[in-house]
Amino acid sequence: MAKRFPEGFLWGGATAANQLEGAYREGGKGLNIPDVLPGGKVRLKVITEPGFNFEIDNEKYTYPNHEAIDFYHRYKEDIALFAEMGFKAFRMSIAWSRIFPNGDETVPNEEGLAFYDRVFDELHKYGIEPVVTISHYEMPLHLVKEYGGWRDRRVVEFFERYATALFNRYKDKVKYWMTFNEINSGLHMPIMGLGFAIQEERDRYQPTFQAYHHQFVASAKAVIACHKIIPDAKIGCMIVYTPTYAFDCNPENVMYALQEERLFNYFCGDVQVRGAYPAFMKRYFKEHNIQLEMEPGDLELLKEGKVDYVAFSYYMSRTEKKDKKPEDVGEGNILGGIKNPFLKASEWGWEIDPIGLRVSLNQLYDRYQVPLFVVENGLGAYDKVEEDGSIQDDYRIDYLRSHIQEMGEAIEDGVELMGYTSWGCIDLVSASTGEMSKRYGYIYVDKHDDGSGTLERKKKKSFYWYKDVIATNGEKL
Numbered sequence: 237m238a239k240r241f242p243e244g245f246l247w248g249g250a251t252a253a254n255q256l257e258g259a260y261r262e263g264g265k266g267l268n269i270p271d272v273l274p275g276g277k278v279r280l281k282v283i284t285e286p287g288f289n290f291e292i293d294n295e296k297y298t299y300p301n302h303e304a305i306d307f308y309h310r311y312k313e314d315i316a317l318f319a320e321m322g323f324k325a326f327r328m329s330i331a332w333s334r335i336f337p338n339g340d341e342t343v344p345n346e347e348g349l350a351f352y353d354r355v356f357d358e359l360h361k362y363g364i365e366p367v368v369t370i371s372h373y374e375m376p377l378h379l380v381k382e383y384g385g386w387r388d389r390r391v392v393e394f395f396e397r398y399a400t401a402l403f404n405r406y407k408d409k410v411k412y413w414m415t416f417n418e419i420n421s422g423l424h425m426p427i428m429g430l431g432f433a434i435q436e437e438r439d440r441y442q443p444t445f446q447a448y449h450h451q452f453v454a455s456a457k458a459v460i461a462c463h464k465i466i467p468d469a470k471i472g473c474m475i476v477y478t479p480t481y482a483f484d485c486n487p488e489n490v491m492y493a494l495q496e497e498r499l500f501n502y503f504c505g506d507v508q509v510r511g512a513y514p515a516f517m518k519r520y521f522k523e524h525n526i527q528l529e530m531e532p533g534d535l536e537l538l539k540e541g542k543v544d545y546v547a548f549s550y551y552m553s554r555t556e557k558k559d560k561k562p563e564d565v566g567e568g569n570i571l572g573g574i575k576n577p578f579l580k581a582s583e584w585g586w587e588i589d590p591i592g593l594r595v596s597l598n599q600l601y602d603r604y605q606v607p608l609f610v611v612e613n614g615l616g617a618y619d620k621v622e623e624d625g626s627i628q629d630d631y632r633i634d635y636l637r638s639h640i641q642e643m644g645e646a647i648e649d650g651v652e653l654m655g656y657t658s659w660g661c662i663d664l665v666s667a668s669t670g671e672m673s674k675r676y677g678y679i680y681v682d683k684h685d686d687g688s689g690t691l692e693r694k695k696k697k698s699f700y701w702y703k704d705v706i707a708t709n710g711e712k713l
């Protein structure tokens with residue numbers, strides 16, 4: 237195979253603070269949204285249905301993010317394993333509530349800042365670049381309860397203060413940043429991304445898009461601050477990208493798929509990359525009676541605060557038709573598409589579509605012409621520890637291999653790609669279901685859905701495979 241991946245390609249793995257750190261009340265950390273999300277499949281129900289009250293109910297639920305995999309105390313051991321695989325980059329997030337426990341303080345929490353100093357120093361010891369998400373579904377709970385999350389304009393200022401504190405503190409340690417994880421996911425799950433629960437159907441429109449406007453302004457302010465404080469840094473947006481196929485060539489279905497795709501895949505990216513609301517949103521706002529409240533200067537800020545690159549997660553494509561019936565919807569299609577007869581699905585029903593990654597890379601590059609970064613991709617699967625202690629996860633290797641192959645194709649198509657950090661390089665708590673048994677890692681963690689386990693780490697077969705992939709810069713798959 238021809239050499240496809242450029243020199244300096246950022247191979248690595250991706251995580252989020254709330255899904256691996258644990259230590260949820262240590263080091264002065266305040267509560268955040270994932271601390272009140274229950275474990276198990278019930279979580280998905282709780283975060284997509286109205287009425288969630290952001291309270292902990294120990295009688296009814298378990299809270300797996302509280303301990304997670306205890307990275308907070310074991311980061312040295314874990315980073316040594318990443319280094320053994322040859323990681324060039326490690327995507328992680330900073331828990332906002334470790335730095336500003338309530339979110340609205342004026343002075344950051346030194347213990348929280350010092351923790352991430354230690355993590356960055358450990359990564360640099362091995363030549364691993366930290367790639368940092370500023371906000372990965374981790375808003376301090378106080379901002380949710382007192383301010384209603386991103387619906388309140390004052391949150392923009394709190395976020396700006398938080399992001400600026402990070403840039404000032406870590407300016408010599410972190411060169412790759414992202415503002416909001418999967419910013420467009422709030423269109424489906426506002427609890428995690430926008431910090432409020434839909435109580436009534438009408439909340440879907442005015443409050444949701446007002447919250448988005450605030451996030452866009454906050455993102456632009458963070459980009460401007462980052463460029464000023466760390467001139468050699470790159471800061472990107474981060475979206476969940478699901479290329480949207482029309483079910484067939486019926487023009488009605490093609491138009492419907494296009495509309496769905498524009499709203500979900502492009503609305504946020506267009507604002508953050510191009511610095512302005514896309515034309516197609518005018519009609520959408522009008523039809524849903526949405527009137528955005530803006531402050532003078534907001535539109536100029538959006539123009540000034542354009543991101544340097546587009547990071548995205550890719551797990552699945554989506555297939556749409558206009559008049560779909562509930563029974564057409566694929567079981568695990570959390571974004572609502574119908575079943576695609578050409579694709580197999582994971583054990584959680586997520587449809588596996590490696591070519592969809594090549595499609596995504598081409599579509600995004602055609603549209604934005606800025607470097608792209610695949611910062612999440614992977615297979616959530618049940619793993620079995622054999623009697624000899626090994627974990628033979630060939631299914632994961634197959635999944636990753638086929639996606640990396642398609643990434644190589646996209647690079648040959650001309651796409652400028654910065655790197656690949658597969659999701660959950662070490663097993664961690666699932667975001668949508670709060671399960672430990674939905675595993676993505678090259679490293680197995682002995683922790684189970686009922687909270688039991690020694691937390692011992694073990695290398696899976698995929699660990700050795702990925703090590704070779706990195707060592708050969710993607711040549712040996």
Ligand code: BG6
Binds near residue numbers: 255418616659666668
């Ligand atoms: C992305 C999130 O949606 O997908 C991660 O950014 C998440 O936080 C990942 O963990 C995989 O989803 P899940 O639900 O399988 O953990």
